[in-house]
């Protein structure tokens with residue numbers, strides 16, 4: 001699993017130089033969840049993270065701006081990230097966050113995130 005996390009963290013280097021507002025605009029205008037929400041086609045959420053993650057996997061899994069979305073979440077929330085995102089539960093996203101943080105500033109604390 002750690003190889004997958006490393007790959008995801010490395011993949012986020014593609015959006016490293018993007019300003020925050022570019023990331024949030026991309027998510028707002030091109031995120032699959034936004035389109036589904038507009039079309040009133042979001043899945044029926046259960047309130048259970050595990051079950052809802054199964055519902056969201058195919059949505060985030062084909063989202064054209066998943067990198068922008070995850071990068072934005074890391075920058076904005078850091079270790080306090082939460083909610084359901086793609087196939088990764090919060091603890092696994094935090095594992096990616098630590099690798100991401102190491103790539104960005106050489107620390108693994110994620111406490112110095114913006």
Ligand code: SF4
Nearest residue numbers: 031033060063066069
């Ligand atoms: S990755 Fe998922 S949560 Fe993020 S914008 Fe895409 S569909 Fe929405």
